[in-house]
Amino acid sequence: MKKVLALLLAMTLVIGCGAAFADAEPTEIEFWTFQDLHIAFYEAMAEEWNAQNPDRQIKLKSTPFPFEEMHENLGNALMAGTGAPDLVDIEFGKFANFMKGDIQLLPLNDIVEPELDNIVKARVDIYSKDGNYYGICFHVGAAVIYYNKELCESAGIDYTSIQTWDQYYEAAKTFKAANPEKYWMSVESSDIWHMWPQLAELGGDMTDAEGNATINTPEMAKVLEYNRKMVKEGLAVVAPGTYHHAPEFYAMMNEGSIASIVMPFWYIDRFTDYMPDLAGKIVSAPLPVWEAGEKRSVGQGGTGTAVTNQADDPELTKAFLGFCKLSKEGGIKLWQTLGFDPIRTEIWAMEDITHDPENRFVKYYASNPFDTLLQIKDEIVAVNNNEMLPTVLDTMKSVVLQKVYETDESIEDILSAAQADAEAEAF
Amino acid sequence: MRRLKSLLYSQRLAPYVFIAPFVIVFLVFFLYPIASTIIMSFQRVVPGQTSFIGIDNYRKMWNNSFLTALKNSAVYMVCTCVILIPVPMVLAVMLNSKKMPAKGFFRSMLFLPALVCVVVAGITFRLIFGERPGALMNSLLAAFGAEPVKWLGGPVRWTTMFALVILCCWRWMGVNTMYYLSALQSIPEDLYESAELDGAGAWQRFRHISVPLVRPTTIYVLTISIYGGLAMFVESRMLFANTEVGNQALTIVGYLYRVGIRKMNYGLGSAIGIFLLVLTLAVNLIQLILTGFFRKE
Numbered sequence: 165m166k167k168v169l170a171l172l173l174a175m176t177l178v179i180g181c182g183a184a185f186a187d188a189e190p191t192e193i194e195f196w197t198f199q200d201l202h203i204a205f206y207e208a209m210a211e212e213w214n215a216q217n218p219d220r221q222i223k224l225k226s227t228p229f230p231f232e233e234m235h236e237n238l239g240n241a242l243m244a245g246t247g248a249p250d251l252v253d254i255e256f257g258k259f260a261n262f263m264k265g266d267i268q269l270l271p272l273n274d275i276v277e278p279e280l281d282n283i284v285k286a287r288v289d290i291y292s293k294d295g296n297y298y299g300i301c302f303h304v305g306a307a308v309i310y311y312n313k314e315l316c317e318s319a320g321i322d323y324t325s326i327q328t329w330d331q332y333y334e335a336a337k338t339f340k341a342a343n344p345e346k347y348w349m350s351v352e353s354s355d356i357w358h359m360w361p362q363l364a365e366l367g368g369d370m371t372d373a374e375g376n377a378t379i380n381t382p383e384m385a386k387v388l389e390y391n392r393k394m395v396k397e398g399l400a401v402v403a404p405g406t407y408h409h410a411p412e413f414y415a416m417m418n419e420g421s422i423a424s425i426v427m428p429f430w431y432i433d434r435f436t437d438y439m440p441d442l443a444g445k446i447v448s449a450p451l452p453v454w455e456a457g458e459k460r461s462v463g464q465g466g467t468g469t470a471v472t473n474q475a476d477d478p479e480l481t482k483a484f485l486g487f488c489k490l491s492k493e494g495g496i497k498l499w500q501t502l503g504f505d506p507i508r509t510e511i512w513a514m515e516d517i518t519h520d521p522e523n524r525f526v527k528y529y530a531s532n533p534f535d536t537l538l539q540i541k542d543e544i545v546a547v548n549n550n551e552m553l554p555t556v557l558d559t560m561k562s563v564v565l566q567k568v569y570e571t572d573e574s575i576e577d578i579l580s581a582a583q584a585d586a587e588a589e590a591f
Numbered sequence: 592m593r594r595l596k597s598l599l600y601s602q603r604l605a606p607y608v609f610i611a612p613f614v615i616v617f618l619v620f621f622l623y624p625i626a627s628t629i630i631m632s633f634q635r636v637v638p639g640q641t642s643f644i645g646i647d648n649y650r651k652m653w654n655n656s657f658l659t660a661l662k663n664s665a666v667y668m669v670c671t672c673v674i675l676i677p678v679p680m681v682l683a684v685m686l687n688s689k690k691m692p693a694k695g696f697f698r699s700m701l702f703l704p705a706l707v708c709v710v711v712a713g714i715t716f717r718l719i720f721g722e723r724p725g726a727l728m729n730s731l732l733a734a735f736g737a738e739p740v741k742w743l744g745g746p747v748r749w750t751t752m753f754a755l756v757i758l759c760c761w762r763w764m765g766v767n768t769m770y771y772l773s774a775l776q777s778i779p780e781d782l783y784e785s786a787e788l789d790g791a792g793a794w795q796r797f798r799h800i801s802v803p804l805v806r807p808t809t810i811y812v813l814t815i816s817i818y819g820g821l822a823m824f825v826e827s828r829m830l831f832a833n834t835e836v837g838n839q840a841l842t843i844v845g846y847l848y849r850v851g852i853r854k855m856n857y858g859l860g861s862a863i864g865i866f867l868l869v870l871t872l873a874v875n876l877i878q879l880i881l882t883g884f885f886r887k888e
Contacts, residue, residue, distance in 0.1 A: 239855045266639030561836070585656065588651070591859075
């Protein structure tokens, strides 16, 4: 018995000492994301951080989840007060869900405010509430239009001359006449990326600044009428698989059956990863406008990385986040690994980085994506983000777009019903 | 020590000890969640600021999405019940017949789909019902000279429902057939023999011996089918790969998941859950009364 006791005592001592020495060990930062591509970026930045901060070593423990599941788990963990990670990626459309009640994310003002002059402010404003910033975006997400240059040329269309949506429609007719089996454009019946920028150009949005749903508006009707006309006349196809992230759509785009799509800048890596046959054929361009003088782009989507109130070492986690998302080296890495348009705009003009011939995005595209970006640099507006937005997006994705593109119901009726639905379903 | 021994061998205590695992599991994993769901259905649940809001959640529930969900679930439930009771019954009679060749093979083949994970099945069916001309269903149509159909999220709703019902039938046909098979095997052979001697044909034997004698199984299958139909969720989610196009595959549980989990409106989600519980209980109660389950023999 005595022997056993002595052994136990010895073990306690050893474990106790282990804990005492643990301070020299790197601090573990638990990180959740819904996009495993993001992990490569953070891992690279963690290595860089450890090289620069020998006294504040970190060990990143990353876990990727499916999109919905990650946000659900996070919501449940924050609600329960236990089980949440230190650092987490929250998608733009989901962010408002985490801005309710006592906010369970930590304000990032002390790292964001010193950098405000160097970054696109809108990309932190969209994750703020009552003057506190709770998330930092990966990218600006500028909306652009992508053309399949080869297809345009085969129909004798010069895509650079398309300045307005009217000209775009005329080009569509020319294209269709030359390629009856193919489509000029693609629209989504279950997603909003293809039409939100068109709406923003007119000054419209999904919600207004006061947080009201703005589905039933003349701007929305105008955009949807235009797209519906394209679909009904056979100029546009409703994306197979219902949206621009479906494998069926990738296949159709990849085989060269669609000439152009409106998507944000971050769609770049979908091209390189899922549509390899289009290498050397894809160019980006500023969006056409309805009337001359309209702003030609809008910041779309995004992922706000946030620090939760369950973080073990909030200061260190915040410092690391700032290093990843706000620093110059972070911004450069974002472009190099993920192909994003970094929120730190000075990088856009660094030719050695953006035109690096070894970069896989530069190699893939027929024109340099940053050339487009620099053209629209001062025209990128922001959308409103508030607690109403998740509901409005739900309504758009689940009812409105499918009805507009697949049925003959009048757009006026669809929109007024949807407006009422969204208001009735608001949290 | 003796006290402890008498406690361990106590006949009075033993039954409670034996049922304790069930009681504990029931209390922790059923009663507590149900009770807290009922409470949450009257609350606005947000971190740190949860408050009672009366019956607001129940009032808010009656919106168009919910009504669509209710309709979809009801149609799905009726379709699956109408198909998944008579057809398995006939299949079971065939499998039970002495004249049937390769019985064992057909039995295991029929049961196989039930063992396939719903997620895998959903993805496979999504590919089968793909909208491009090369997808399986559309190439079948093409063989008959028909145009390709946009099955999921297309202009009409019934194609989606068709895909969902087919998926359900494929999955559960074998299970229901097994239920009926075991019921048929418990019917004494002499009943059929004496009926045959009296000149009853195959149809009459089926109609007047098999069908009435498997009634308890029919009631059981109907009860679980009603519950399964109203609570269907995973199939529609997998078939639609997380998109919600046109609310065509939105079910009651799908809507609960959308508002309760995805939009984190736990209060409203709870109210929908309670409604589903009451609805399922009510429909099954009516069904049990109509089928004479409570009638004294």
